Every structure is written in C-alpha cells, then in structure tokens.
Amino acid sequence: MSITENQESLSPNEAVGANFIRHIIANDLKENKHNGRVATRFPPEPNGYLHIGHAKSICLNFGMAAENNGTCNLRFDDTNPEKESVEFMESIERDVQWLGFKWTELHHASDYFEQLYGYAVELIKQGKAYVDSLSADQMRAYRGTLTEPGKESPDRNRPIAESLDLFHRMRAGEFADGQCVLRAKIDMASPNINMRDPVIYRIRRAHHHRTGNDWCLYPMYDYTHCISDALEGITHSLCTLEFEDHRPLYDWVLDQLQTTYHPQQIEFARLQLEYTIVSKRKLNQLVTEKHVNGWDDPRMPTIAGLRRAGYTPKAIRDFCERIGITKKDSWIEMSVLEYCIRTDLNENSPRVMAVLQPLRIVIENYPADQTELLEIGNHPQRPELGKRNVPFSKVVLIEQDDFAENPPPKYKRLISGGEVRLRGAYVIKCHEVIKDADGRITELRCTYDTDTLGKNPEGRKVKGVIHWVSEEHSLPAEARLYGRLFKLPNPDNEENFLDALNPDSLEILSNCRVEASLANAQPESRYQFERTGYFCLDSVDDIDGKLVFNRTVTLRDNWEKD
RNA sequence: UGGGUCGUCGCCAAGCGGUAAGGCACGGGGUUUUGAUCUCCGCAUACCAAGGUUCGAAUCCUUGCGACCCAGCCA
Numbered sequence A: 001m002s003i004t005e006n007q008e009s010l011s012p013n014e015a016v017g018a019n020f021i022r023h024i025i026a027n028d029l030k031e032n033k034h035n036g037r038v039a040t041r042f043p044p045e046p047n048g049y050l051h052i053g054h055a056k057s058i059c060l061n062f063g064m065a066a067e068n069n070g071t072c073n074l075r076f077d078d079t080n081p082e083k084e085s086v087e088f089m090e091s092i093e094r095d096v097q098w099l100g101f102k103w104t105e106l107h108h109a110s111d112y113f114e115q116l117y118g119y120a121v122e123l124i125k126q127g128k129a130y131v132d133s134l135s136a137d138q139m140r141a142y143r144g145t146l147t148e149p150g151k152e153s154p155d156r157n158r159p160i161a162e163s164l165d166l167f168h169r170m171r172a173g174e175f176a177d178g179q180c181v182l183r184a185k186i187d188m189a190s191p192n193i194n195m196r197d198p199v200i201y202r203i204r205r206a207h208h209h210r211t212g213n214d215w216c217l218y219p220m221y222d223y224t225h226c227i228s229d230a231l232e233g234i235t236h237s238l239c240t241l242e243f244e245d246h247r248p249l250y251d252w253v254l255d256q257l258q259t260t261y262h263p264q265q266i267e268f269a270r271l272q273l274e275y276t277i278v279s280k281r282k283l284n285q286l287v288t289e290k291h292v293n294g295w296d297d298p299r300m301p302t303i304a305g306l307r308r309a310g311y312t313p314k315a316i317r318d319f320c321e322r323i324g325i326t327k328k329d330s331w332i333e334m335s336v337l338e339y340c341i342r343t344d345l346n347e348n349s350p351r352v353m354a355v356l357q358p359l360r361i362v363i364e365n366y367p368a369d370q371t372e373l374l375e376i377g378n379h380p381q382r383p384e385l386g387k388r389n390v391p392f393s394k395v396v397l398i399e400q401d402d403f404a405e406n407p408p409p410k411y412k413r414l415i416s417g418g419e420v421r422l423r424g425a426y427v428i429k430c431h432e433v434i435k436d437a438d439g440r441i442t443e444l445r446c447t448y449d450t451d452t453l454g455k456n457p458e459g460r461k462v463k464g465v466i467h468w469v470s471e472e473h474s475l476p477a478e479a480r481l482y483g484r485l486f487k488l489p490n491p492d493n494e495e496n497f498l499d500a501l502n503p504d505s506l507e508i509l510s511n512c513r514v515e516a517s518l519a520n521a522q523p524e525s526r527y528q529f530e531r532t533g534y535f536c537l538d539s540v541d542d543i544d545g546k547l548v549f550n551r552t553v554t555l556r557d558n559w560e561k562d
Numbered sequence B: 001u002g003g004g005u006c007g008u009c010g011c012c013a014a015g016c017g018g019u020a021a022g023g024c025a026c027g028g029g030g031u032u033u034u035g036a037u038c039u040c041c042g043c044a045u046a047c048c049a050a051g052g053u054u055c056g057a058a059u060c061c062u063u064g065c066g067a068c069c070c071a072g073c074c075a
Helices: A020-030 A052-067 A086-098 A109-125 A136-142 A160-171 A221-231 A241-257 A280-288 A303-309 A313-322 A334-348 A516-520
Strands: A039-042 A071-076 A106-108 A129-132 A181-184 A199-203 A217-219 A236-240 A264-268 A358-363 A372-377 A387-392 A395-399 A419-422 A427-435 A441-449 A468-470 A475-482 A506-514 A526-529 A533-537 A547-553
Touching (some): A020 A052, A039 A052, A039 A236, A071 A086, A071 A109, A109 A160, A109 A181, A109 A221, A160 A181, A221 A236, A241 A264, A303 A547, A313 A334, A334 A526, A334 A547, A358 A506, A387 A468, A475 A516
Parallel strands (some): A358 A441, A475 A547
Antiparallel strands (some): A199 A217, A358 A395, A395 A468, A419 A427, A427 A441
C-alpha cells in the first residue's frame, strides 16, 4: 500500500509520534509474529458518508501498513442490506482515495457470504450453533440483564441434524423474516452479554446492493467480521473501543473454526471533536431533514464536506497524526483541526485580494482614464510561486470594516483624515466621507501619494495595510462564510442534538468583488483572500456570472478589540 | 451495583523503576506593505486519591474515587 501519487505525499517532517498500537506492531515484528507481515484493513459499512472520525481510522490503518511495508485492504462490511447503498459505497471509495490512500485489495463482506454460510454449517455440525425459534422479544427476556444471567432457550439443545436441516431451509426461504435465527452456543450465564449465545444469522428478505436477491438470510457483524479478517490474512484488526466487549466473541468464532489466520483485534478510542457530531445516524438525519444541504455541505464533518469547504487531504492526515491514538475518552478542540488546515494553506495557497463587503473609494487625484498593472507576489514567503498583475484605477473598493469614523483604540486602518497603505499599491489619505440620506457611508473621497509605490513615504510611518480591488476590473462573487454547525461543544449531551444546531452557521455575502486574476479559477482551487481567510472555489453551485467561494477557515486574528 | 476499559498541564499526548518530551490553546517580546506568516520567551516540584514496596515510583503492589462502553434478529 502507498500514498497515491496525485496527492501531496507524506513529507518527512510530518512528525510521527509514539502510540500503543505502533508499539504492539513493532513488537510483533520483532518477534516475527506474523512472519514479519503487517496487514490491516479499513472496514466501513456503506450506510453513510465517511466523516472525520473515519479519517482517524483510515490514517491509522493505512498508516500502520505503509510504515511497515504492509498491506491495507478496503473492505465493505455490507451485511445489513436495509441500510446500505451503492451511493454510499462509491462515496467511500472516492473519499479514501481523495485522502491520499490506495488500498491493496478491495473486498466486500458480501463476497464471503457463501464461505460464511459454510462455516456456519460447520459450527452447527460441531454442536456450536443452533437454530432458535424464539421471537426477538422472547430472546431479549431470555438474555438476562447486566447483573443477572440469562436463561437457555428451549431450542438450545435441539439435535444437530435438526438445526442443520432448519438452517438449510432458512436459506431456502422456507421461513418468514424473524421467524428463527442461528445462534452461537456459548454461555447464557456469561458476565459478558455478547457471549450469551449471540445471533449470527437472521432472516431478512431485503434486496442487497451487491448480491441482489440471492440471499434471504444475512450474517451478523460479530460473526462476519472476524472471519473476513481471517480470510484476508489480516494481522492487526484495529477497531474502536465499543468493540472491546466483542473481542472474546471474535476470538471464540475463530477458535472454533480453526482458520488459517487468527488476527489480533486491537481497540482504540474514537474521535470526539468539539462542536461536531460523528454519528452516522445523526449525520444522516441532518441531511434527510435538510438542516444542511447534503452530505457534502461544507459545515458537515464528512470528508466530502471538509473537501468542499477547502480542507486538504494533507491537513486532515496531519490532524489525525497530531491527535494521537489511545484508549482514553478524549475531546479534541476545534483549534487543532483549524491549526492543521491553516498551516497547510498558509504554506501552499496563493494570495489574492477579495473585498467581501465593498466600500467605494474615489481617488481624486488619480487620472480617470488611467489603469496601472501592479505586479504583486502570490506568496510573501515563496517568491517561486510567481507574481500576477493587478489592475489599479481611480475607483477602488475596500472592505467596509477597513474604514471607521469612530475608530476603536489601536485601530490602524483607514480613518477620516488618516492614511493607509493599499496592499501592493499606494498610500491613500481620506478627505471626505459621503453618506446617504440614512447616514450610511456610501463612498470615500481620497487622494493618493504618487511616491509610495513600492516604498514608504518620506518622514512618516503608515502602519495600516488594507486590501482592495479596482471597481472596474474586479469580478462579482459570492462568499459563503461558515461557522460551526453546533453552538455547543458536545451536541450529544442535549436531549435532542438538533437543539444545539447553530442558527448562524452560514452567512452568505453576495456582493463581493474579487480581483480579475480569479477569472479562470478552477473548482476546488484554494486561495488566501488576504486578511480575511482561506477560501475555496465551490465545486457544486454555479451562480450565473458569479464565482462562489466557500470560506475554509479565517486567518488567525490576534487583534484585541475592546 | 455483572463484565470490559480508562484516569499525566485548559485540550491532546510521550513516558514502561532513575528523578515530567512534544503539539494545540493561552500570555509576553521581535520581524513584517496580510492585526497573517515567521521568530524568541513563559506555561505540571507535578502525574485521580490514600497507603505500601524501593536508595529512588507517573511508572510496581493495595485500597478507594471518578469517567466511558455493553442487555439490536445494527455495525
């Protein structure tokens, strides 16, 4: 397995830290535990889009394999046809690849249905599984509670031949959905509820997105997963903490069947990110009930959403490495993710000027018929990224925020009678503020100092630098400013997580003007709009004659306003 | 109060018996034609608590306390 070529590959300075799984693998390698092999897999169920929590697992699984010259498969855990779909499957493949990973083999648990069935027959023959006719309700009652042991089903000691016959007839479609199940015969008194004769096959007449109507019975996760791992020769089966209690079952199934490989299941804590949720059920609800505009809404913590918002694969990988791998319940602050994307974008995105909320400035002493092409560098620290020509003319647009009639303390932008530098251009001075009937500022009259292009004015210091565009030459654009989707750090704490939704998570600015060089910007291309943030040209929406930009993240702002 | 797991700085996280790495955040200097970047400095006598073992403990033992997960024919 490797990092795909079309993505920025992992650079050596992407620091890798120690974690307990790396230790285990290193130790296994040292002891030649699997003949020196490291084989992992990423096993999503295609019942939703991948999210940032999956990214953690993807980076871990593919990462461990890559670091150790091993393999990593993508395997769809598609054993519940009622919730799964081709759309989800395709989105998952797309997202894993976009993140920069390339699987060794692509598998589907459904490819193993026939083998799985065969193993089940074997279990029955060993007297280790039986067909049970208890209803779901009865089974729940028989299961016992956390503190009391369960009761054995009347069918538990059904003769092997009878279970075998029943199981064949289950497959043949002789029984209704839910009429009977196949159960592993383990221990109804086990303190671990998962070991109280878990169901391993249920009858479900549902169309499967891959096997169609070939089957009317489907294997359960616990039974399927371990065998699939074994079949693929997985050495380290990495999963999240909630499966810790299932490990004895994982091991039990493989022990009974004496499969060639017996992978080691290792559990790690799932990602919890402040102000977001990573429950596929809830994300699905946000989409279905239209609280967001689809799985790829830039506010969604999905890979597709992050991508559309302008996040890079590298930043997400960096994030996954930084947060570490442990078994501890932990909450990651948003600032970590934001730091990662800012770092990547700061280094790699070209700078450009865009005025989000324009204020007109007429430069009175600038010739009306003149246009200058000012050469401005695309990146202050990386001259190799080149320069562009930005037209300058008599009427320019600046940000409304960059002018203040009553400036707060330490304000260093434009004020009445004050001077400010137009980035890459001249120093201007404001002489007159023009307002409409309602007292709103509509225009500023300024003059420019002709001797300040590329040099500081003589005898005085101009501290402020603001961005601008030429009114005549600029392009109309829409900016979508995204904030956090939730207003609370842990939406799951609420009775209803929807109550934690942030009503102001999207602000649309539709009268923006961006510099002319953006005319041929490609969808998904990322820029730093100087002084306002990082933006990405939207890949989906097309507004007639207008460029649509999604704000990925703001620039850090250390200015202490009052 | 059955079973499983976890408790090191505001948030992550190294550490595995030899005397508390690192990152994010935060605070403060410097550079800067982005209040960005960059850079320098500061930031746990302390590792859930209490006992014990040891020359020496975050690391070993004991007992507490706190948190999370499990009673789907979901994964």
